[in-house]
Each structure stands twice: as C-alpha cells, then as structure tokens.
Amino acid sequence: ERMFLSYEKRAELSTNAIAKQLFNIMAAKKTNLCLSVDLTSSTKILDLIEKVGNHVCLIKTHVDIIEDFSSGFVSSLQHLAKKLNFLILEDRKYADIGHTVSLQYTRGLYNVSDWADCVTCHSLPGEGILKALNGASNTDKGVFLLAEMSSEGNLITQQYTQETVKMAEKYAELICGFVCQNKDTFKNPGIIQLTPGVQLESSKDNLGQVYNTPEKVVLENGGDVMVVGRGIVAAKNSEIQAVLYKDALWKCYTKRISG
Numbered sequence: 045e046r047m048f049l050s051y052e053k054r055a056e057l058s059t060n061a062i063a064k065q066l067f068n069i070m071a072a073k074k075t076n077l078c079l080s081v082d083l084t085s086s087t088k089i090l091d092l093i094e095k096v097g098n099h100v101c102l103i104k105t106h107v108d109i110i111e112d113f114s115s116g117f118v119s120s121l122q123h124l125a126k127k128l129n130f131l132i133l134e135d136r137k138y139a140d141i142g143h144t145v146s147l148q149y150t151r152g153l154y155n156v157s158d159w160a161d162c163v164t165c166h167s168l169p170g171e172g173i174l175k176a177l178n179g180a181s182n183t184d185k186g187v188f189l190l191a192e193m194s195s196e197g198n199l200i201t202q203q204y205t206q207e208t209v210k211m212a213e214k215y216a217e218l219i220c221g222f223v224c225q226n227k228d229t230f231k232n233p234g235i236i237q238l239t240p241g242v243q244l245e246s247s248k249d250n251l252g253q254v255y256n257t258p259e260k261v262v263l264e265n266g267g268d269v270m271v272v273g274r275g276i277v278a279a280k281n282s283e284i285q286a287v288l289y290k291d292a293l294w295k296c297y298t299k300r301i302s303g
C-alpha cells in the first residue's frame with residue numbers, strides 16, 4: 045500500500061517528472077508541507093515565502109487574486125524556488141473545454157505554463173482538458189487532478205471520483221497527483237495525494253471549508269503533501285507556525301511509514 049512506502053521509494057515509482065522531484069524534495073528537506081500563499085499583494089507573498097520557504101516542499105499560488113501581478117513577481121518567485129528548493133503549484137483549477145484551457149494555460153496576463161511546475165485541473169469537462177495541458181509545454185510539467193474537495197456540500201460523487209482516477213491512467217507522464225481527501229481514492233504509489241483543509245485551530249470557516257488535523261489527514265486519510273493556507277498565513281508569526289505544522293506533519297508521516 046502506498047501509505048506505508050517512503051517518499052524516496054515512491055520517487056522511484058513516479059512516471060511524472062514533477063512528482064519524482066517533489067517526492068525527492070520532501071525526503072531531502074524533511075517536509076511534506078505545502079503553503080498556500082493566499083495573499084493579494086506580491087510583496088507580502090514574497091516576504092512570507094522568504095521566511096517560510098525553507099520549511100515547505102511546495103508553494104501553492106492563486107495568481108489571479110494578486111492585485112499587482114507582474115513578470116517581476118514571477119522572476120522573484122522562481123528565484124526563491126531555486127534558492128530555497130521548493131516547487132510551484134498554480135491552483136488554477138482549469139475546468140473548460142480543451143481549446144480554451146490551452147489558451148488559459150499558455151497565454152493571457154499570467155502565462156502560467158511559463159513558470160508553474162504544476163497546476164490543478166478539474167476532470168469535469170472530460171479528457172480533452174488533459175490533452176490540452178499535455179500538449180502545451182516542452183518542459184517538465186505536472187497536473188494535480190481534482191478527485192475530491194474539502195468543502196461541505198460539494199457535488200462530487202463517488203462515481204465521479206472513480207472516473208476521475210480512471211481518466212488519469214492514460215496520462216501517466218502528465219499526472220503528478222490527485223487533490224483528494226481519502227486514502228482509498230487511488231492506489232498508484234508513484235502519484236501524490238495533495239490534501240487541503242488542514243488546520244490546528246479550527247474545524248471550519250464560515251464559507252464551507254472543512255478542516256482536519258495533521259494526524260487525521262496523514263495517518264487516517266493518506267495525505268502525502270498537505271496544504272495549509274490560513275493556518276500559517278493568518279498567524280501572528282507565520283514562521284513559527286510553519287515550523288509547527290511542518291514538524292507535526294512530518295512526525296505523522298514517519299509514524300505512518302514505520303507501520
């Protein structure tokens with residue numbers, strides 16, 4: 045079972061280059077924490093990453109919420125990614141027909157395919173969306189496909205989840221993982237379970253988000269990379285809080301692989 049294999053071992057089993065890199069970064073830095081930098085000012089984002097980048101394996105962005113987005117922001121982000129050894133995930137959640145998605149991915153203000161190591165994407169429109177993302181870039185890229193969501197009342201059914209996992213099978217070189225909540229959602233150990241909805245302080249927000257603890261997410265639900273946003277971003281001292289999450293999540297992982 046993938047749950048009990050080390051990240052090093054799983055890197056060897058990955059068919060996607062970004063998944064392989066991410067597993068190796070986690071093993072090297074001893075962190076399975078992904079920080080979701082959901083802030084609207086580019087300087088604030090870069091300042092935060094400067095402080096916590098050492099403690100994370102992945103930085104997740106929503107670039108369409110940044111009020112002063114520029115190509116300078118992208119270069120600074122890439123510079124930090126190199127310096128502090130993390131990958132970049134643009135959480136764009138593409139959800140349109142393939143043709144439109146290929147334009148959204150490679151053109152426009154954000155030019156996501158230029159700088160993001162990986163992106164998120166819904167399976168809702170069908171396979172064309174994966175074909176579009178697959179053909180769009182010459183460099184190593186990964187896609188995290190949304191198989192489940194953390195929010196209450198979401199319309200994803202078990203059948204939808206299973207068919208999403210099936211859709212991914214044909215795209216072994218493109219898919220780096222699933223955004224999902226459960227250990228039984230998929231089996232392939234070369235693929236990453238990215239699980240959002242993690243917080244120590246609260247169990248939900250007032251817009252439907254549902255939170256679980258590190259123990260629950262890693263030990264019971266099979267999360268490999270855990271996404272924390274407000275738990276760190278909204279803290280008085282983000283660096284201290286990032287270390288707290290990193291240590292708690294890593295402890296759960298080492299406990300998990302030791303049986």
Ligand code: BMP
Binds near residue numbers: 164271273
């Ligand atoms: P927070 O920890 O502040 O609730 O942030 C969670 C982040 O993960 C948000 O950026 C959200 O867009 C994302 N996310 C989620 O919360 N649930 C999902 O099912 C999928 C997500 O990408």
